[in-house]
Amino acid sequence: MIFGSIWPAWAEPPRVDPSLYRVVTEIEGLERPWSLAFLPDGRRLITEAVGRLRVVGSDGTLDPTPVGGLPPIYAAGQGGLMDVAVDPDFPETGRIFLTFLHGDAEANNVRLVSARLQDGTLQDMRVLFTATPKAGASNHGSRIAFLPDDTLVLSLGDGFDRREDAQNRANTLGKVVRLNRDGSIPPDNPLVHRPGTAPEVLTLGHRNVQGIALDPTDGSLLITEHGPRGGDELNRLVPGGNYGWPLASGGVDYSFARVTPFASLPGFEAPLLEWTPSIAPAGLAVYEGRLFPQWRGALLVPALVEKAVRLVHRQDGGITGQELLLAEFGERMRDVRVAPDGSIQVLTDGIDGRLLRLLPPS
The missing domain is CATH 2.120.10.30 (TolB, C-terminal domain)
Incomplete structure (x- = not known):
């Protein structure tokens, strides 16, 4: 312990x-790099918060042309394009996962999407999850981690000036949520049958989780906030x-x-x-x-x-x-x-x- x-x-x-x-x-x-991920063929992906996804070749050179096909991204304050994660089954699916701020200055929150990375563009994009409610301030950051049971977890900020919502079980501000990789809700989520609770919630009472990792010693999740x-x-x-x-x-x-x-x-x-x-x-x-x-x-x-x-x-x-x-x-x-x-x-x-x-x- x-x-x-x-x-x-x-x-x-x-x-x-x-x-x-x-x-x-x-x-x-x-320009404001935020996240790094590794592709199986030796390439690397880097997100820039200003709204660009970059590819570093297996030879270590940065492709001067950003990846095409990104969705509209609200980049302000601490937010913008944030995490990038590669599907553990990437050789079969070709999919990556991205988090970013969706919305505008009056109302925005974190959105999770997946898409196939092919020929320098994102294709077959799927919106998997959008945090609720939308907040007026730019939201805190988010991270993705994959679990061995084929689900994923996503960290979500408290909306900055809506900190009390971190204790509100009915929404996803200030939470870590657990989803299937297609965005559906796992039936064994811990609070899925509790009245007045968003069924995606895995844990609550968080402020700004920007680090998340699976601990190989016991399979648990560790976070920094x-x-x-x-x-x-x-x-x-x-x-x-x-x-x-x-x-x-x-x-x-x-x-x-x-x-x-x-x-x-x-x-x-x-x-x-x-x-x-x-x-x-x-x-x-x-x-x-x-x-x-x-x-x-x-x-x-x-x-x-x-x-x-x-x-x-x-x-x-x-x-x-x-x-x-x-x-x-x-x-x-x-x-x-x-x-x-x-x-x-x-x-x-x-x-x-x-x-x-x-x-x-x-």
């Missing part, structure tokens, strides 16, 4: 010795669980006041880790590659405010410590993925983002 603990961000963890890895800059000049100025969390998802936002949180609001006087309350799931002040965790990966055997089983958490990737070490089900990767670059880290070859690949944030590849020193 992992015991919950507060990890103060001001107590900066030690930095990983840069001599233990080398960094290759593969791509530069990306932003607090405002504090109260960032690492959580293990329990089907049907309530994670407290905004009633129970260590979060510090943008006014510097506590979001709530209650750091915990009965009936709410406690975080495995909490970071205050905020490090702004923007993704999550579990390292299971072969190139860095000393990090196997560790969590990789890219942080925007902290401008590093947190390496969260684990042993025998417990968290044993944290270190900072790439802190020497001083750049906002947006996404991190473990490539099939075991390299660690990182997207930096901003209007001139980069794709970095971490390899052993020799």
Whole structure:
């Protein structure tokens, strides 16, 4: 069992010795890159929040022409084109999944679609899910993860100024939802038969989940989510669980006041880790590659405010410590993925983002 603990961000963890890895800059000049995914043939997909899907060839070169056929995308604030995920059955289906903001400045929310990627365009696009209700502010981000039972999960923000809706079971703001890959609702969802509850809901009480990963040690889902100025969390998802936002949180609001006087309350799931002040965790990966055997089983958490990737070490089900990767670059880290070859690949944030590849020193 992992015991919950507060990890103060001001107590900066030690930095990983840069001599233990080398960094290759593969791509530069990306405009607000958000997510990275790997295709079976060695190509990679990168989303840019401004509304472009890019292809990096198996030779490491960026195709100058974005993928065609994308749906209309509302790009504003923190939103736009967000996650990209490759169907586990891609060799048979040719399908990828995308999340993005759908709507306009008055009313928008996250939409999930799938489409076949063929000859540089998206074809046979299917709208699988649209979060409800639409909010006036640009919504927080979303991530996709596939489960072994052929379902998928999708994280959804709380609408920023509609935080109380994270506790409203009737809608999908501030939730993680579980769907079949065709967008239908699995009949064994934990709250599917509860009156007044949206049947898609897997868990509730979230603020802004921007990292989600399947833990290979036990098959559970791990998430990272932003607090405002504090109260960032690492959580293990329990089907049907309530994670407290905004009633129970260590979060510090943008006014510097506590979001709530209650750091915990009965009936709410406690975080495995909490970071205050905020490090702004923007993704999550579990390292299971072969190139860095000393990090196997560790969590990789890219942080925007902290401008590093947190390496969260684990042993025998417990968290044993944290270190900072790439802190020497001083750049906002947006996404991190473990490539099939075991390299660690990182997207930096901003209007001139980069794709970095971490390899052993020799």
